[in-house]
Amino acid sequence: MVSLLHYAVEISELTKRYKIIETKQGEERNWLTKLMLGESFAGHIEVREKVVLDHINLKVKEGECIGLLGPNGAGKSTLLEIISGAVLPDEGTVNVMGCDVVKEREKAKKYLTPILPVLGVNNMWTARQNLEYVALLYNIPKQEMKKRINDVLDRVGLKERADENVIKYSSGMRVRLILAMGLIIDNPVYLMDEPFIGIDPGTAKEIRKFVKNELVEKGRTILLATNMLADVEELCNKVALLNEGKLVVVDTPSNLKKKIKGIETIDLEILTEEDSSIIKALENLNGIKTCLYSSGTSDGLDVTFIKIHTYDSKSLLPSLIHTIYSMNGKIRYVKIYEPTLEDVFIWYTGRRLSE
Amino acid sequence: MMSLETEIKKIWYMILTNFWTQALFVVGIVMELIGITIGAGSYFFLTKVFQGTATVMEKYNTDVVSFIIIGLALNSMLSQSFIGFYNSLAVSYFNRSLERILISPTSVYTLFFSQMVSAYLFGLVRAILYLVIGALFFGLNINLSVMSVMLAVLVFLLGLVATNGLGMLLSLFFFYTHKGKGAANPIIMFAHTFADTFSGATFPVEILAKYTPWLYPISIFLPQTHTISIIRIILAGQGLSNPSALVSVFYLIVFSVVIVPIGYFVVNSGIDRVRKEGYAVTGGVVVY
Numbered sequence: 001m002v003s004l005l006h007y008a009v010e011i012s013e014l015t016k017r018y019k020i021i022e023t024k025q026g027e028e029r030n031w032l033t034k035l036m037l038g039e040s041f042a043g044h045i046e047v048r049e050k051v052v053l054d055h056i057n058l059k060v061k062e063g064e065c066i067g068l069l070g071p072n073g074a075g076k077s078t079l080l081e082i083i084s085g086a087v088l089p090d091e092g093t094v095n096v097m098g099c100d101v102v103k104e105r106e107k108a109k110k111y112l113t114p115i116l117p118v119l120g121v122n123n124m125w126t127a128r129q130n131l132e133y134v135a136l137l138y139n140i141p142k143q144e145m146k147k148r149i150n151d152v153l154d155r156v157g158l159k160e161r162a163d164e165n166v167i168k169y170s171s172g173m174r175v176r177l178i179l180a181m182g183l184i185i186d187n188p189v190y191l192m193d194e195p196f197i198g199i200d201p202g203t204a205k206e207i208r209k210f211v212k213n214e215l216v217e218k219g220r221t222i223l224l225a226t227n228m229l230a231d232v233e234e235l236c237n238k239v240a241l242l243n244e245g246k247l248v249v250v251d252t253p254s255n256l257k258k259k260i261k262g263i264e265t266i267d268l269e270i271l272t273e274e275d276s277s278i279i280k281a282l283e284n285l286n287g288i289k290t291c292l293y294s295s296g297t298s299d300g301l302d303v304t305f306i307k308i309h310t311y312d313s314k315s316l317l318p319s320l321i322h323t324i325y326s327m328n329g330k331i332r333y334v335k336i337y338e339p340t341l342e343d344v345f346i347w348y349t350g351r352r353l354s355e
Numbered sequence: 356m357m358s359l360e361t362e363i364k365k366i367w368y369m370i371l372t373n374f375w376t377q378a379l380f381v382v383g384i385v386m387e388l389i390g391i392t393i394g395a396g397s398y399f400f401l402t403k404v405f406q407g408t409a410t411v412m413e414k415y416n417t418d419v420v421s422f423i424i425i426g427l428a429l430n431s432m433l434s435q436s437f438i439g440f441y442n443s444l445a446v447s448y449f450n451r452s453l454e455r456i457l458i459s460p461t462s463v464y465t466l467f468f469s470q471m472v473s474a475y476l477f478g479l480v481r482a483i484l485y486l487v488i489g490a491l492f493f494g495l496n497i498n499l500s501v502m503s504v505m506l507a508v509l510v511f512l513l514g515l516v517a518t519n520g521l522g523m524l525l526s527l528f529f530f531y532t533h534k535g536k537g538a539a540n541p542i543i544m545f546a547h548t549f550a551d552t553f554s555g556a557t558f559p560v561e562i563l564a565k566y567t568p569w570l571y572p573i574s575i576f577l578p579q580t581h582t583i584s585i586i587r588i589i590l591a592g593q594g595l596s597n598p599s600a601l602v603s604v605f606y607l608i609v610f611s612v613v614i615v616p617i618g619y620f621v622v623n624s625g626i627d628r629v630r631k632e633g634y635a636v637t638g639g640v641v642v643y
Contacts, residue, residue: 018633078633084458088630109460119455124375129368136365137459142358 006098008111008189008221009060009083014092016053016078016245021046052078054245055092060238062188065215065222066250067232069345070242071353076225077118079242080191083223084114096189113220115182115192117175123167127158127177130166134181148184155214156180172203179207183214190215190222196231208234227353229341239341243349256344263289264313265343268306269298269333270324278327282306285323287316290346303332307352309343365461369452369469370476391484398423398557399493414599415559415584417591421496424489425590426556426583428482429511433554433579435471435478436518437525438547440622441540443470444529454634463626471519498592507589510604514582517611521578523618530625554579578610 053075060066068076081087083094085105094101099108121130128149135145153159156176161169166177175195182190195211196204208231215222216235224231232239232253239256241248249256270278283291289309296305310316313336324331342353402419415422447453447466456466489495528542553560553574560580563571574580581603588600595601 081454081633086454086458086630087633088627090631106460109458112458114458116458119451122372124372133365133368136361136368137456137461139361139460142360 007059007095008062008064008097009058009223010093010095011056011058011079011083012093012095014053014056014079014082014094015051015090016075016082016087017049017051017090020048020050051245053082053089056245056247058240058247058250060221060223062221063219064238065220065224065236066238066240067236068223068225068240068242069227069229069232069341069353071227071351073244074227074242075245076227076242077193080114080116080193080223080225084112084116084191085109111187111189113182113185113187113190115178115190115195117178117195117197118193121166121174121177121181124165126163126165127153127169127180128162130177131180131184135184138185140184152180152183155183156210171199172207175199175203175207176210179211188221190220192222192224194226194228195224196226196228204228204230211235229353232341241345241348243345243351248345248348253341256341257339260309260339260344260347262311263309263339263343263347264311265337265339266306266308266310266313266317266320267333267335267337268308268320268324268331269303270306271301271303271330271332278304278324278329279306281323281327282308282320285316285319287312290350292346292350292352294352298332301332304329307346309339309347362465365465366469366472369466370473372452373470373473374476387481388484391481392488394427395424395485395488395493398427414561414597415587415591416593417587418494418496420489420493422559422587423557424485424493424495425497425587428485428489429583429586430551430554430556430579431481431485432475432478432511433514433518433582434547434551435474436515437522437550437579438543439471439474440467440519440522441525441529441543442474443467444526446470448529448629448634451634453629457626457630467622475515497590500592503589503592503594506594507586510585510589510607511582513604513607513611514578514586516615517578517607518582520611520614520618523622524614526618526622526625530621530628549573550577550579553577555583560584578607581606 056075056079058066068079070076078087082089083096083101085101085108088102096108097111099111101108122133125133131149131152132145135148140148150159153162156179158173158176158180161173166174169177175198178195182192196207199207212235222235224236226232237252238250239253240250241256249259251259279291279293282288287310289311291306291308293304293306296303298305308316308320317334317336321331339347345351345353399420402423417425443466444453447456447470452466453463456463486495525543525546528540532540532542553563553570554577555574556579560571560574563574585595585600585603585607588597589595593600595604
């Protein structure tokens with residue numbers, strides 16, 4: 001009997017709310033409150049509810065690599081935590097290979113390979129010991145364990161230094177080890193939460209290539225939470241844009257770019273401190289669809305970064321330059337290009353990924 | 356399919372982690388050793404100055420120095436049983452080993468068990484140091500017949516189980532207060548100090564009935580008080596012939612049977628609460 005086709009991951013109306021306690025400065029509290037809340041605290045607390053995931057619906061087919069793309073706080077990690085079974089949802093359901101992660105938690109775990117760098121590695125152990133620990137946690141039989149560990153160490157290129165304490169490892173090697181800790185489990189659905197964070201671009205590229213060859217092309221189902229465009233562009237065949245707990249859109253990267261076809265992006269750096277009058281003037285120009293700005297430094301200089309979306313950059317550019325110069329702003333850099341996935345994100349949400 | 360060997364190996368790895376973490380604090384270990392010696396010495400000289408025969412000491416049939424050193428040694432372990440579960444939760448929550456276990460097929464109780472074993476090992480080292488230093492320098496006098504030692508060990512294990520049940524109840528303050536997941540919890544600190552002081556480690560609790568009668572019922576509610584009291588009597592060579600020792604054994608059995616299942620229920624529902632509320636977040640905002 002052929003089993004009915006089911007999705008590797010099926011998320012339906014998933015909602016998660018957190019109560020958040022914020023300390024606010026203000027009225028002095030009595031000694032008991034201070035004792036309970038901390039000596040230095042002389043304010044009051046406010047409890048508010050935050051919707052971290054808001055009625056998320058998502059279906060991931062077996063063998064798909066889907067990028068969960070969104071800025072910090074979009075809900076990506078919480079989504080992965082719920083799928084992994086570490087966090088309980090408030091509403092909705094999540095099925096992994098047909099198993100409900102709440103009702104059939106133990107069964108669902110057998111299909112999952114979590115790669116969550118936030119859980120870290122044990123620095124005082126060797127890579128081999130870290131891998132053995134994970135293998136034990138996942139009840140990998142003794143006979144198979146040694147073989148798998150050697151195989152995985154070889155694949156991630158840590159075989160030569162497998163018996164060194166992890167504390168001596170570079171950040172790139174640690175990321176390889178974290179990947180190895182997933183590869184040793186190798187259940188069909190991989191949950192990866194920002195696996196390439198904190199490493200230099202060269203190493204990140206190399207490790208992405210490894211993930212592509214070893215996981216994506218070998219048909220593993222992957223949910224990859226990231227705010228790095230390169231991760232999605234190189235690895236994912238689908239992208240789910242998340243913003244403030246809402247799933248904005250899901251599609252292939254090329255289809256998403258097509259959705260804003262005709263749009264061009266202009267990036268500008270102007271030598272001035274953030275000046276709302278210039279921004280206001282730019283926003284009022286004809287032909288501007290969206291205009292985002294932020295302050296920062298470039299080559300040690302204080303600059304304002306401006307990102308503009310327009311349907312006709314050639315017509316807009318002269319008036320843009322004229323407006324900036326007429327208000328004593330100096331242009332340091334201009335670039336016009338076809339929209340990227342970040343532009344798609346801005347188009348849908350009005351926010352940058354790096355916010 | 357998990358095997359016993361796999362489970363033992365998991366626990367071994369978890370204990371090793373705790374050991375290496377503790378070993379990082381070499382100065383702390385040295386200070387602890389000095390503290391134990393100074394502590395035992397202080398009690399020794401204090402009792403030499405104020406040596407007397409209070410009627411409350413009669414039931415124990417031992418000298419004051421041995422009374423105190425046995426109390427301190429036992430309390431080193433019982434204290435871990437009392438507070439160890441809370442500490443284990445707090446540490447595994449913050450270093451996210453709790454989360455790692457929750458997403459794996461390994462039971463969360465394997466983690467707690469290993470953390471408790473680590474805590475007991477440290478407590479045991481402290482207890483042995485008290486006994487060795489006491490025997491070498493301060494004339495510790497205990498009955499080390501095979502029967503006494505075996506009986507003392509059995510009662511001690513029963514005492515550890517009962518105290519651990521109470522310790523599991525303390526985890527309420529971890530699960531149900533937002534402060535519990537933050538820095539040191541003042542309620543836990545108070546409970547720890549209170550139990551250390553009033554479980555009779557350094558003085559016979561019967562004295563409380565005379566001077567602070569309101570404290571006495573709280574003291575005899577604690578399983579630590581009964582455990583320390585019975586073992587003192589056993590190690591003074593009286594076995595369980597003393598009726599008050601038999602009453603205490605009965606109390607420990609009833610306490611374990613009632614409190615341990617309640618503690619287990621509290622921990623299980625607390626873990627679900629943690630899963631509902633999420634994990635430690637950074638940046639001045641506490642999710643509870």
